[in-house]
Amino acid sequence: MNLPTRRKEMMNRLLKEQVVKTVLAMIHEGTPVTMDKVAFRCGVSKGTVYNYFKNKKDLLNTVHEAVIIPIKKESCKIFEKKIPPMEKIYGFVENVFNFQKEYPLYFKFIQSQRSAAAAVTERMDLIIIPLVNICREGMHQGQFMDADPYVMAAMIFGTVVGPLESLTYREDALQDLEKLKQEIVRFLDKSILKEQERSL
Known part of the structure; x- marks a missing residue:
């Protein structure tokens, strides 16, 4: 060249x-x-x-790709680590909150710009399917409650991402993102882990 x-x-x-x-x-x-x-x-x-x-949609898709690729890479690293399944979920929570700190208004913005179909497809590929595999692993090891892994994966996603998507709709501004993260982790522990695993 x-x-x-x-x-x-x-x-x-x-x-x-x-x-x-x-x-x-x-x-x-x-x-x-x-x-x-x-x-x-x-x-x-x-x-x-x-x-x-070509147009604004093409521009926003390029921006979204630039944002999502590092998150995808980091999530893949977490999901592929040789660590206990619950540690992978904690890593996923940490990754989502790090993203929120770096791009605080991005969840609200992207909700208004992307089609529901595109968002669902991306969510399934990037997050839900890997979480399904982690849930299966946790159930197989006897650490997680027995449940449909797709239901559990969707619940994990909603529990972690839902509160962040709703931040701009709160009547009172959230002051402590770290406290919110700890509440989400506590809720996940109670929702996923078998009783004997929670007391360890």
Whole structure:
């Protein structure tokens, strides 16, 4: 590959990264995301943004992928570790809360932008199916209550993600995210573990 081609590819990658960072900053601020505003904040013309993204949906899909890939990688690492099943679930909780700290308004924003079908498919692939496998492992080892692993996995997902999705709808602002995380872990312990495992 010649130097001008490499330079052009590098510039394209840098501009795309700048656009993604700009959109994430706008989400963090609660600023409406439009192609005009993204172009203005990146210091380029709207036409330049359209050279890289077909439309706003394409732009937001690219941003979502940029956000979700690191989470997916981290979750995979947690789910594949040779540790007890409940430790994997605690790792999943930690990963979700770390994401919430880094992108506090992202759950609310993404709910308003993605179709229900896309969200369900992504949730099943990234989280539910791996959690089903962890639940089966925990039941097989005699640590988890006997239950339908899909029901248990969906319950775990709802218990962990549901409170974060509802943060912006609370009448009173939540002050202590760490306390919320501990309450979720306590609830999961009581809901998943067999009685003898809880007392250890």
